[in-house]
Amino acid sequence: AQTVTQSQPEMSVQEAETVTLSCTYDTSESDYYLFWYKQPPSRQMILVIRQEAYKQQNATENRFSVNFQKAAKSFSLKISDSQLGDAAMYFCAYSNFGNEKLTFGTGTRLTIIP
Amino acid sequence: GAVVSQHPSRVICKSGTSVKIECRSLDFQATTMFWYRQFPKQSLMLMATSNEGSKATYEQGVEKDKFLINHASLTLSTLTVTSAHPEDSSFYICSARTTPSNQPQHFGDGTRLSIL
Numbered sequence: 001a002q003t004v005t006q007s008q009p010e011m012s013v014q015e016a017e018t019v020t021l022s023c024t025y026d027t028s029e030s031d032y033y034l035f036w037y038k039q040p041p042s043r044q045m046i047l048v049i050r051q052e053a054y055k056q057q058n059a060t061e062n063r064f065s066v067n068f069q070k071a072a073k074s075f076s077l078k079i080s081d082s083q084l085g086d087a088a089m090y091f092c093a094y095s096n097f098g099n100e101k102l103t104f105g106t107g108t109r110l111t112i113i114p
Numbered sequence: 115g116a117v118v119s120q121h122p123s124r125v126i127c128k129s130g131t132s133v134k135i136e137c138r139s140l141d142f143q144a145t146t147m148f149w150y151r152q153f154p155k156q157s158l159m160l161m162a163t164s165n166e167g168s169k170a171t172y173e174q175g176v177e178k179d180k181f182l183i184n185h186a187s188l189t190l191s192t193l194t195v196t197s198a199h200p201e202d203s204s205f206y207i208c209s210a211r212t213t214p215s216n217q218p219q220h221f222g223d224g225t226r227l228s229i230l
Contacts, residue, residue: 043223
């Protein structure tokens with residue numbers, strides 16, 4: 001079974017600074033997807049970024065980028081120029097190539113310090 | 115685009131009541147929908163996966179007679195919590211995706227269910 005581990009229950013960063021959230025996973029598959037979702041206090045899950053395992057290039061979405069290390073099974077999220085609206089729970093998630101199930105990590109609560 | 119609407123957002127009811135939660139894809143055809151449960155300060159746990167027109171596939175440990183899932187159309191799935199008890203109180207979230215299978219899941223706003 002696949003597992004996703006987020007070892008940082010809480011993180012904080014000064015506004016406008018950069019923060020990196022860690023995620024490791026375990027799988028025996030070679031093709032899969034990795035995701036970062038954001039859950040603000042409103043509780044809606046919002047897709048931040050997605051990475052396909054067969055792509056070597058790290059995914060980026062504006063201020064959000066990932067460092068995908070397939071051999072190390074590591075998938076960290078970097079948030080640049082942090083904004084107050086970035087405050088939320090961030091969940092790392094895995095799905096197999098058929099994209100049928102999402103396995104979530106336990107989440108990292110990110111606080112932005114004004 | 116890719117909006118998923120979940121209703122109601124909050125339900126408070128007495129023990130023994132059955133509660134129905136709706137999940138609708140507003141601007142795409144949801145060939146597959148997923149139902150998750152989230153306990154306070156915990157991650158999302160998948161309960162079941164449903165494909166339009168087929169019976170739902172439940173995760174291990176989830177009672178299919180307790181949590182009835184119907185996915186009768188490409189835009190609507192329902193979760194009915196039958197004879198709800200206080201231990202069923204939780205945050206329930208649906209997600210939906212379209213084909214092909216590499217499309218990401220889009221989430222509803224969730225339903226907070228409180229059983230008195």
